[in-house]
Amino acid sequence: MADALRVEGVAKRFGALTALQDVNLHVGRGEVLGLLGDNGAGKSTLIKVICGFHRPDAGRILVDGIEVVLRSVDHARSLGIDTVYQDLALVNELSVYHNMFLNREHRIGPLLNNRLMRRLAEEHLREMGVDIPDVTVEAAKLSGGQRQAIAVARSVYSAARILLLDEPLAAMGAKEATIILDLVADLKARGDVAIVIIAHNYAQALQVCDRVAILQQGRITFDRPTAETSVAELTDLMVADYRGRRRAAPG
Amino acid sequence: MSVVVDKPRGPALARRAWTGFIRRREASVLVVAIALVVYFQASTPLFLTTDNLRNIAQATAPTAIVAVGIVFLLVSGEIDISVGMVAALAPYLMHYAIDFYGVPAVPAIVLALLIAAGIGLVNGLITTRLKVPSFVTTLGMFYLLYGILLTTSRAYPVAVPASAKGDVQTWLGAGDWASLSWCLLLVVFFHLVLTRTRWGLHTISVGGNILGATEAGIRVNRVKVGNFMLVSTLGAFAGLMEAFRINSIDPNIGGGTRITFTAIAAAVIGGTALAGGSGTVIGALLGMFVLAVLQNGFNLVGVSANPFFLIQGLAILVSMIANQYLSRLRRAGGS
Structure with a gap:
């Protein structure tokens, strides 16, 4: 069965800045993909490309195996792609x-x-x-967790089949984050929604995601099932990337 | 075994009623309005007479109608300070159409309202498309319309055209209770629009969270432009009504900025937030009633008209403080 969402070779530039280059990722129905990365790695740009806000400069996007050219956020939504932004939707x-x-x-x-x-x-x-x-x-x-839960519920109710959650757990306490994690787990169990979560907290990401991908400097550098990785490995990868960039920086 | 469900007893019922009352945005202004009526009636038996109530109604109605439009615009996060000048211009537009172009009275009135809507459209497009703050847009429009009005009328008042007299004039303002009837009709209608229709819900959304409204697919610019058109049209209607009531078309109808600022004051006193997202039409009517009762009551008890603006200023400040306090109470006790 085709993936619900497949991104192939996507690139996006803003003038001289390359925000995304040759990005490949995929997520199936009933699957939760965690997208990790430092600030400025290109996570939000990638989400905005997938939700129709930005047009990619190269590459293609496939929904249920069919290539689509997303003209706008509304167009993406009509194809079942919906984004829930952090605490901004209500x-x-x-x-x-x-x-x-x-x-x-x-x-x-x-x-x-x-x-x-x-x-x-x-x-x-x-x-x-x-x-x-x-x-x-x-x-x-409502509390932050309840607000986010309602935003997610609203997207699901509106027949979203591909749900993009932009840092849904940011600035939330453990109890509030649990509301969202439980909700994502329930959606996963239903098996008809593909979910991409941008997360900063690796432990929480591993708790609910089936796979994690790391975006570094606009490229996917890591994509593996959660069972085959750990918080320690993910942390090492992120730290190594940070140190590498510091060494490469002039001066 | 039967299950006994406790019904709320006396104190619990009273507490629930109190909570329900303070949850209403109009609560504070309603209390003030009742207190003022009681005070002025105790001070002078003339207050609650039919003649005096008619005076209050005629003084309240046109500005209350403008305040209805102002509520929609403030709730959607914008402001219009040119509406008073639209009110002054509209009767002249009718007069030009009838006396210079031979247009019959009713189409001339409709034409004046359509041109007013067009002025609102221009205000809205400049604000939303060119990203000029609405305060600046409508300040410019105010002076532009003032210039057009004074230039075309040469600042002279004129009589209501003969073809607009008779039934039209009586129905649209000259009749004893015509102003109040129109005002109440429009208040009820637009209260329903704001609280029970999609337009009202989207107006609140655009003023409350423009990003969230955009993400939900609401065409925020269309909502804002629509509300600019609404306030201008209502301003024109209020101006026409006032011209018919005083039987004269005067460039000073509305006193320049007075009708605008009084309407904004009424909306704010009635619980409308200047920052957008919340407000009520009924509250604006009550706010206007409070201002009219204050002015009328001062006259009756023999207080000079001069301190009225002092009282109006204090009323705005006190009502804003009271609204902030009640909002906190609502949030703390409502859920």
Whole structure:
């Protein structure tokens, strides 16, 4: 069976700066790929290429084995590729259920069908194991973990088949991170969503990912199943890269 | 075995009612409005008479209608300070169309409203496409419209055109309760738009988290431009209504910036955040009512009109502080 997402030879330059060069990676349905790398390694650029925000200068992207040219974020979304950004997706002033259905509202004529959206939000969050006692509360009252969980649930509800999570665990405590890790584990168990997680915490990445890939200076330098690596190895690789760059730097 | 479910008893019920009340953004301004009515009625028996209530209604209605539009624009994270000048220009546009081009009254009124919407469109496009802050865009538009108004009218007031008198004039402002009726109709309608429709939800989203709204696929510029058009159209309607009420087309309708600043004050006193993302139409109406009651009440009890602006300034500051405090209470106790 073809991979849900395959990136082949992708390059991206911004003027003189080469952000990505010859990047290859793949992820299948029910698989979680952890994408690791230092700041400036090109992780966010790669995510923006996959979600249709940037056009690659070279290479190709295949969804379910079919090559696609992503024209925009909306186009990528229509193909089932959705991105959840770190704690930025929700509108604080809106209720949980309005956030869940933002721009996909159910209506009766011109009026919002709040009752239906409330019920569907409760059902969907319950199915996904997201514990929100009251979907009518404003998003501002939720914890960081709950907000991120709702953003993920919203993407899944909107039929995302390839989910890109941009540092979903950043600035979260252990308890809050657990909410997201459990959610990702549940999604993995469903088997119909391919997930790419950008992570900084190697231990958390290894806990939930099936494979990890390391992006260094715009290239994938490591891609291996989590069972065949360890936190110590990943740390050594990152440190070695850092020391190598320091030695190579002028002066 | 039966299961007994405890119903909330007296104190619990009262606490729940109190929590529900403070969760409403209009709560503080409603308390102030009631207190002012009680105070002025105790001070003078003239306050709650039909004649005086009509005076308050006529003074409140046009600015409250502008405030409705201002709420939408503030909630979407922008501001329009040219709307008062649109209010002054619209009756002249009607007058030019009728008296210089022979357009019948109703199409002339519609034309004035459409041109006002076009002014809002220009404000919106400059702000969203050219990235000029809306304060600066509409400041420029204010002076531009002022110049057009004074140049074309030569700063002279004119009478309402004969073909616009009669039923049209009565229905659109001259009737005793016409202003208030239009105002209440528009307030109810736009309250529903803001709280119960997709447009309202997207307006809140754009002002609350523009990045999140963009990522959700909302066309944020379209929402902002639409709200610029809305506030200009409502401003023009308020200006026409006022011209019909006073039976004269005057370049000083709205007193230059007065109608704009009073409408913004009403919106802010009513709980609308200048930073965008939250606000209520009902709150703006109550805010306008508070300002009108203050001015009217001072007149009745014989206080000079001079300290009114002092009180208005204090009212804005106190209401902002109260809103901040209530927002914290809402967040702490609401979930």
